[in-house]
Amino acid sequence: MTTTLLDTLRQIVGADHVLTEGDLTAYEQDWRKRARGKALAVVRPASTPEVAAVVKACAAAGCSIVPQGGNTGLSVGSTPDDSGTQVVLSLTRMNAVRAMDRDNLTMTVEAGCILQSLQETANKEGLLFPLSLAAEGSCTIGGNLSTNAGGTQVVRYGNARELCLGLEVVTPQGEVWDGLSGLRKDNTGYDLRDLFIGSEGTLGIITAATMKLFPQPAARLTAWAAVPSMAAAVRLLGLAHQHLGAGLTGFEVMGQFALSLVTRHMPQLRVPFAGLKGAPPYYVLLENSDSESEQHARERFEALLELAFEDGCMLDAVVAESLSQAQELWHIRESIPLAQAEEGLNIKHDISIAASRIPAFVEHADALLAREIPGVRLVNFGHLGDGNLHYNVQAPEGGDAGEFLRTQEARVNQLVYDAVAQFGGSFSAEHGVGQLKADKLAQYKSPVALSMMRAIKQALDPQGLMNPGCVLQK
Ligand code: FAD
Structure with missing residues (x-):
């Protein structure tokens, strides 16, 4: 055959x-x-x-x-x-x-x-x-x-x-x-x-x-801002929506520890404000696209940043002066997954939660993991504009990362995903379910949703030949 x-x-x-x-x-x-x-x-x-x-x-x-x-x-x-x-x-x-x-x-x-x-x-x-x-x-x-x-x-x-x-x-x-x-x-x-x-x-x-x-767009500008807390980052997101409207085309958040891994493993990349007094806990990358002109874009961007500074939700900010500077800032953001891989094996969570609830979630989950799994290091970054965090967990410093994953991964996942469910979020924001999270779908989706999904699968693919074990468990 x-x-x-x-x-x-x-x-x-x-x-x-x-x-x-x-x-x-x-x-x-x-x-x-x-x-x-x-x-x-x-x-x-x-x-x-x-x-x-x-x-x-x-x-x-x-x-x-x-x-x-x-x-x-x-x-x-x-x-x-x-x-x-x-x-x-x-x-x-x-x-x-x-x-x-x-x-x-x-x-x-x-x-x-x-x-x-x-x-x-x-x-x-x-x-x-x-x-x-x-x-x-x-x-x-x-x-x-x-x-x-x-x-x-x-x-x-x-x-x-x-x-x-x-x-x-x-x-x-x-x-x-x-x-x-x-x-x-x-x-x-x-x-x-x-x-x-x-x-x-x-x-x-x-x-x-x-x-x-x-x-x-006629112009695209990028800014890098240091913010005093996740709540401040969400407040800045609200101001950006209000003042840039459809011009807001990117809004990324990066935790201080995530960026310290970039500095450690890619020392050639210069992270703005890394040396700022008191080490700001979060940084934001914003992008403003404008249909009129670069000058118009810059004026609107600067007005927003001034407002945010006065509001107290922003500590400092820099606007890229050129395309290459903007690319460098995006490159820092995009280097986080690689820096994290260089640091060693880690546990990834691609989660989404309503932006308004993210500060409370982060406070809750950070404290929970610190208490339950001492020494754990949290690499938190993501598309905050979409309520999407890559809330990743790195093994304790100097420990055996392979052993950490073998013994702690299931526990870490349960703690994080239970907390996500508690805050009304999703255990997969943009990476899908695959085979890796098919068990999570079975655990966190409602029985009604699951039975409709199975009915659709059965109706379209009664032989069960299309990617079995992916999304729905075999
Ligand atoms: P594959 O990996 O080949 O397949 C993915 C799934 O789609 C599989 O289930 C496969 O069976 C199915 N599939 C593929 N092609 C077809 C087809 N033609 N018809 C039916 N089914 C099909 N994802 C994000 O959403 N946002 C990000 O910011 C992001 N950043 C990433 C950064 C890095 C460095 C990496 C490695 C990945 C990132 N991803 C991100 C994940 C990944 O790139 C996306 O999921 C992407 O959409 C997968 O496309 P692919 O062609 O590689 O699909």
Whole structure:
């Protein structure tokens, strides 16, 4: 049966694109190296009809499929289990821009397009595709939609879901649903597009999408502010919304300890105000995009910062003088995950809580973890504008991080996720559920929500062949 299936797959996509031997680490291991599986084969179709034929062949053989884009996901959703029986279906050869509609402000693109290349394509047309995240050089738009990715511009433009107008999907039966629509209004029944977005490859395979584009701003300015507390950071967010309106395109928070790791492991990066008296506990990175001019942007930004200073929610701030200075500030922010990895193994939590409740949550969770797990170090940073924190936990200084993870990870997760639930938040803000957090979904979603999710899965994928064990437990 296996040989017959592999032969059929070779006939569909060509023998060169059915990989069974050699080093398949890039497809079989997740980005964080949390899981390593073994695939029956990695199959790389080049078109929607090829994807449909591959899915039909796998369905006929009862073989399950793990869709994969750039394999940068952080929840172990795009790699096979270790049974050696699953097909990894890689979309990376499907990377064409099918259409650009300047008047409708949309582009229709194939699922394997790299996010950064789509930003560049839009840019060449004098337009903006605003989805932006640190993995943009490797992640694909299909993966972005399947995880409903967020990133740094959500506060203004929304996450991947809000940027998508239509999808083309290959169903688990190998049928093609052409839902590629540039329509901004279409109230004709259930929203199938929104069902597939964020479903992490468990309901079908996204092969193409129609995405929204925006006018390029005339100017984009970045500021770095030191703030006296998380409550002050949230207060600054409120003032920024009020005074910049739609101009507020980025609002990131970074804890002092998170930045000290950047200073320790990347000493060439200069963190502004790191030496300020009393070591401010939090820093904020703000971005203001303006449709008029740089001067207009600067005036509005400076007025906001002056107000924040008088209000007491800001201790000091610097506005980047040039694009390269702005890039340096963003680079510091984006270096935190790498600095954290350099420091050693750690436990990540990608959580969201209503911005208004974040200060109370942080106070509660910081004290709880310090009390229950002495010596623990908290690396707290994230997209505060979206109520999204990366509330990560580093092993005690000088300790054995591997041992810490083995013995404490479950306990740390329980403490953090229980606290998140207590504050009405979500245990996964933007990284999805994957295999890694499928048990958390079972634990923290309501029974009603879970039973609707299972009913949807059963209706669309009755054979259970699409990414089994991802999102919903097997
Ligand atoms: P993959 O990792 O290949 O797959 C992710 C999931 O989508 C899997 O379940 C897979 O089965 C499914 N899938 C992939 N393609 C398809 C398809 N065409 N059809 C159906 N299912 C599919 N995420 C954020 O949201 N915000 C961030 O700021 C952010 N920053 C990151 C920074 C770094 C350094 C890294 C490594 C990751 C970051 N991520 C972030 C996570 C990751 O980049 C996103 O989840 C991204 O959207 C995944 O895209 P991908 O193409 O790599 O998908």
